[in-house]
Amino acid sequence: MGTDDGSKWQIAVVALLIGAGIGLLRNQSNPTPPDDRWFQANVIDRSVPVVVKFGAEWCGPCRSMHQELEKLRSRVSGFHLVEINVDEKPELARHYGVSSIPRTFLFVDGQLVSDLRGSRRADDLESWLADNAGIHR
Missing domain, CATH: 1.20.5 (Single alpha-helices involved in coiled-coils or other helix-helix interfaces)
Structure with a gap:
């Protein structure tokens, strides 16, 4: 026994x-949304999908990613883009476990649905949006 x-x-x-x-x-x-009013208003409370890129001005791949995101924005509508400097908002980076940059998240209806690590081309980002948020050209 x-x-x-x-x-x-x-x-x-x-x-x-x-x-x-x-x-x-x-x-x-x-994760639960951070206790950050700016993030709540610009990401969580948006009625359209939101692409959130964490980066820094001193980061070369982040600058490249910025250019690719601008290309994406010129091609595809129906989403909101937010870029967060990890040096200015380290608490948000910590909250979402950002340990390397660039790191990109996709929020739909206030929920985190997907993320990418590293820099990506606009074509890849467009496919990512289509697959995860149903957004097409």
Whole structure:
């Protein structure tokens, strides 16, 4: 009977750890909105999909990504673009787990639906928007 009790405890601990891990993953993929009024107004409360790029002025790939996002904006409508300087808003970067830049997120109806790491071409970004937000040229 002692072995059965030990097995039950092991199963309970494993189940607890799995549950905690799933909760952690869920929070990482769609964290609660930050306590930031500017972000709330410009991203979460928007009625159209929002592309949020985290970057910095000193970052070469971020500058390239900025140009590609401008190309995208000239080709495709129906989304809002927000660029966040990690040096000016480090708390937002931390909140979304930004550890390298550029990092780009897509929010639809205030929910984080997808993200990209690194610089991307406008064509790739256009496909990303179509696949994740249903936005086409």
